[in-house]
Amino acid sequence: MAVDFDFTIIGGGVIGLACARALAKHGSVLLVEQHSIFGGETSSRNSEVIHAGLYYPSGSLKETLCLRGRKQLYTYCEEQDIPHRRIGKLIVAPSLDHPKLAQLEQKAHALNIPISRLTATELREREPQVNAAEALLSPETGIIDSHVYMLRLSQDAERRGGLLMKHTGFKRAASITSHANNHWHVTLTTTDGEYTVNSKALINAAGLHSHDVAQACGHPLDTLPPLHLCRGHYFSYSGQRPFNHLIYPLPEENLTGLGIHATLDLGGQVRFGPDTQYLESKVTLTDNDIYTVSPDLKETFASAIQSYFPEIHSNRLTPDYAGIRPKLSRANESAADFTFVNPRPLHEPPLLHLLGIESPGLTASLAIADEVVKRLTDNLSAL
Ligand SMILES: Cc1cc2nc3c(=O)[nH]c(=O)nc-3n(C[C@H](O)[C@H](O)[C@H](O)COP(=O)(O)OP(=O)(O)OC[C@H]3O[C@@H](n4cnc5c(N)ncnc54)[C@H](O)[C@@H]3O)c2cc1C
Structure with missing residues (x-):
């Protein structure tokens, strides 16, 4: 046949x-x-972020394919006139000499990913609204119109x-x-x-x-x-754009998520997210409510964001959208x-x-x- x-x-x-x-x-x-x-x-x-490839275990498919895919994606965007911007990302640490920041920096050097370390003063010069003891600047990180x-x-x-x-x-x-x-x-x-x-x-x-x-x-x-569904919520920010870069805290334990970060879209709109919320295995994906963002999460978001953006006020946050990660690991397991x-x-x-x-x-x-x-x-x- x-x-x-x-x-x-x-x-x-x-x-x-x-x-x-x-x-x-x-x-x-x-x-x-x-x-x-x-x-x-x-x-x-x-989040529509083109990741540099800093986070993933050495030799993993996530790392290898992210590094290769990022280069291919930037070339494809240029050839095909796809809106994108190498906007750069700041990963901010709450204390000096934080081991997680050092690990990310070493990883970047090992993988030849451009990276530079900024002191608190250098960070303030670039991003006056952001408060941190130190930061890494990853200029290869970008945004794309997916x-x-x-x-x-x-x-x-x-x-x-x-x-x-x-x-x-x-x-x-x-x-x-x-x-x-x-x-x-x-x-x-x-x-x-x-x-x-x-x-x-x-x-x-x-x-x-x-x-x-x-x-x-x-x-x-x-x-x-086994599949573990892990939802991430986003809140949009109303008011004047406070940042020029993507702002990320240090990643969560086991890389469950990258921490509630600030992203900018190509129109300059700021949104915060995603958090990580594992869903019950019985959940139905066709359920209309599954992508609803509860306003009750606003205060939790505001307090997480305050760690690097002290001026945030929860009344500037509006529930936006949610996405679900098809994870193969639980929160307490390595990614x-x-x-x-x-x-x-x-x-x-x-x-x-x-x-x-x-x-x-x-x-x-x-x-x-x-x-x-x-x-x-x-x-x-x-x-
Ligand atoms: C909160 C969140 C933030 C993220 N941020 C980023 C980021 O900034 N940068 C990044 O690189 N990645 C990010 N990702 C990851 C990225 O979004 C996903 O890896 C990617 O979108 C997965 O694409 P997919 O095609 O595998 O899945 P999907 O987009 O889910 O596509 C699968 C498709 O299959 C269809 N389908 C399913 N079953 C059937 C069927 N029986 N018959 C016909 N069709 C079917 C579905 O309708 C669906 O359209 C993020 C993910 C989440 C959840």
Whole structure:
């Protein structure tokens, strides 16, 4: 039986779109997205920061793909006219000689990431509103319009012949192995009902739903690292813009989050967040309230922000939006890495689950896509 597509990608967030663009150079591509827009889940609910790559364990995929992806992303932004700015970030320490600040500085030197240490006076000259004993300045950190970025990825993928379908949900897939050809029999749902396609390879880029999708491909959940959903809320700040850089406190223990930081968007609007709130495993992702930001969090935010921005007053904070991290570790565990699971033996059709693609997934997206191409094309040629 002839296959309909070489690659079927489940999920039209930034990762699925980057994969569609990259894989369309190597064969025919179908991407399915359940919602009416691409990137409507985590990819449009983040800080839109291009990370330098300072935070991640040495040699981890998060580190390697962030470093590679950041360079690729800046080049892509310039080539494709995507709004972005290398605005620079200040990581501020509450006391002198803080070991966490020293660790970040050493990491930057080891990875050749530009960094400089500022005294309290030098910091005040740059950011008079910020109070800290010392700071690191990371000039490579930037901001991006993630919506234009995703639009360009989808346009590129389509220009290369990819078929990108919205309003199309992945339901299940069964592997068909035969002498003639191995492939996936994929069942999709649309507003018109169910239909099926045959695909040589499957890529699970379903973000928060990746574990459900893996299960629907016949992969038992107990063989995968468990998923922990961790929400982050944002508050917007009203008033004159107090900073010119992104301002970050020191990261949380186990890198659960980067601390409630100040980001600026390309329009100069300041927002604070995200915090970290692990959700109960029973939570339903389709629940309308899941992305609601409670005004009750305002005082907690204000007191966290006061540690570096003493002038903050809670009445300047307005609940904005929330995003959910698909974590593979709990708060008290070391942060898990991006996880690529290829559960099939080599003689079966290729399948790749992308799990735990939390921050810096946006920064790393082009490098993640290259990694997917490498793993799948190695796999296909071995068949
Ligand atoms: C609070 C927060 C802040 C962050 N800040 C940053 C940052 O500043 N910089 C950075 O680099 N990264 C950041 N990230 C990480 C980044 O946002 C993510 O790594 C990235 O968006 C993940 O993209 P994705 O495509 O894997 O997932 P998603 O954007 O969630 O896309 C998955 C898609 O799959 C679709 N889907 C799921 N199931 C199905 C199905 N059965 N059928 C069809 N479609 C399906 C969903 O509808 C969804 O659109 C942040 C994340 C969070 C939560």
